Amino acid sequence: MHLEPFAEGKSFIHSLDPRIKIIGLLPFITFVAVSDKIKVSLLSLILGICLMFLSKLNFKILISRLYIVNIFILFLWVVLPFTFPGEKVFSVGSLTASKEGFIYVFNITLKTNAIILSTIALIGTIPVFKITHALRHLKIPKKLVMLFFFCYRYLTVLHRDYNVLYNAMKVRAFKPKNSLQTYKGYAYLISMLIMKSYEHSQRMYNAMLCRGFNGKFPILNKFKAKRIDYIFLFLMFFITLLLNYA
Amino acid sequence: MHISEGILSAPVIITGISLTVVGVGIGLKKMDYDKIPEVAVLTSAFFVASLIHIPIGPSSAHLILNGLMGILLGFSVFPAILVGLTLQAILFQFGGFTGLGVNTFNMAFPAVVSFGLFRFLTGSNHHYMLMFSGFLCGIVGILGSALLVALSLVSTGDVFFPVAKLIVIAHIPVMIIEGLITGTAVSFLNKVKPEMLAAGGG
Structure with a gap:
């Protein structure tokens, strides 16, 4: 499975220092997430779109990502306008949709998409191993970063194990249905996966001991x-601050 | 069972972050360096397992398995779920960064409760008792998470009450199936790798 479809590329955003991108993004998305002004959400969506174009993302994959997120939002569009008290727009049976409700959901839609676009543009464009490295620079506890690193490293390995196990089930005519047998089948599949992960981890730990691992990862590219990185960081902070007064 | 970005209010986000920081702090403190590979690779296994969609009635749902994670990992489940959710946010943009605190707590806290419950119930180590405890823990994991998600939404605004109710109701079938799967998995692991069930809490 290809996990990082946005990480490869040669845009301006790709060339920025990963640490700068993470530090620049976090205050911005936090601010957008908690703001309740439509104007702020709209402006941040525009910034998100700008970042998206600057980082020259693969459009097809981007759309499929946005689609998944917006399905949940669609669910909110169906429910929230009817539960929000306010000026009546129309009614279905005993339910009335309010103007305030629509504005509220519209705002959520803008915010969510703004945050996702800017996150993909800034974080999605960093290879995960570089994120790991950057997290150490950002003073995240060492144990947590190691956990993150090993977990990511073994995702593809376990996904392969999963495929092998699932293919073996399919070869034996396993078809998912609503039956106890299906759930039992999945339970054994998951148990096998857990067992395999345990064995992988023991082998990895022994291999690390053999090689005298002392908790340090030597790094070649500092x-x-x-x-230009500092200018970018300054701009991101400046825009976040400006949004405060919008 | 993520809450996506831009929905929760600031107080809820801040509460979630503080509770998660405490949980992760305890989890990291209890986890020795030589346990890290095991916790990490188990986390990847659960990450892969969470991609599995199983049929439920006319629809399907993906597995969460936080009850089982709790049984196997103990308090380490906090850092494990934080890592899993961060990876999901980076790789698939599920959940996102601003909701990371709330989402981690909502899934990890019921997992820790499951861990305690499992320890409490399986003193005698009887096989059927193990299976039944696993079943119960699977239910507690999902029920707890669904209730916490509902609580986070309702504390953001009363308008979310119907949505929150729908979420809890929709998770009732998921709960039962996760219970069945957790119970079966616990009984399997007890036969094949009993040291894994004993190792939890590292």
Whole structure:
């Protein structure tokens, strides 16, 4: 499975220092997430779209990602306008949709998409191993970063194990149905996966002991923030601050 | 069972972050360095397992298995779920970063409760008792998470009450199936790798 479809690329955003991108993004999305002004959400969506174009993302994959997220939002569109008290727009049976409700959901839609676009543009464009490295620079506890690193490293391995197990089930004419047998089948599949993961981890731990692992990962490519990185960071902070007064 | 970004209010987000920081802190403190590979690779296994969609009635749902995670990992389930959700946010944009605190707590806290419950019930180590405890823990994991998700939404605004109710109701069938799967998995692991069930809490 290809996990990082946005990480490869040669855009301006791709070339920025990963640390700068993470530090620049977090205050911005936090601010957008908690704001309840339509104007702020609209402006941040515009910024998100700009970032998206700047990072030259693969459009097809991007759309499929946005689609998944917006399905949940669609669910809110169906429910929330009817539960929000306010000026009546129309009514279905005993339910009345309110104007305030529609504005509220519209705002959520804008915010969610703004955050997702800017997150894909800034974080999605960093290879995960570089994120791991950046997290250490950002003073995230060492144990947590190691956990993150090993977990990511073994995702593809276990996904392969899963495929092998599932193919074996299919070869034996397994068809998912609403039956106890199906659930039992999945339970054994998951148990096998857990067992395999346990065995992988024991082998990995022994291999690390053999090689004298002392908790340090030697790094060949060190991060170096250039002037353009600082300008970008300044701009991100400046825009976040400006949104405060919008 | 994620709440996506841009929905929760600031107080809820801040509460979620603080509770998660405490939970992860305890989890990391209890987890020795030589346990890290095991917890990490188990987390990847659960990540892969959560991609499985199983049929439920006319529709399907993906597995969460936080009850089983709790049984196997103990308090380490907090950092494990944080890592899993962060990876989901980075790789698939599910959940996202601003909801990370709330979402981690909503899934990890019921998992820790399951862990305690499992320990409490399986003192005698009788096989059927193990299976039944697993079943119960699977239910507690999902029920707890659904209730916490509902609570987070309702504390954001009363308008979410119907949505919250729908979410809890929709998770009742999921609960039962997760219970069945957790019970069966616990009984399987007890036969094949009993040391895994004993190792939890590292």
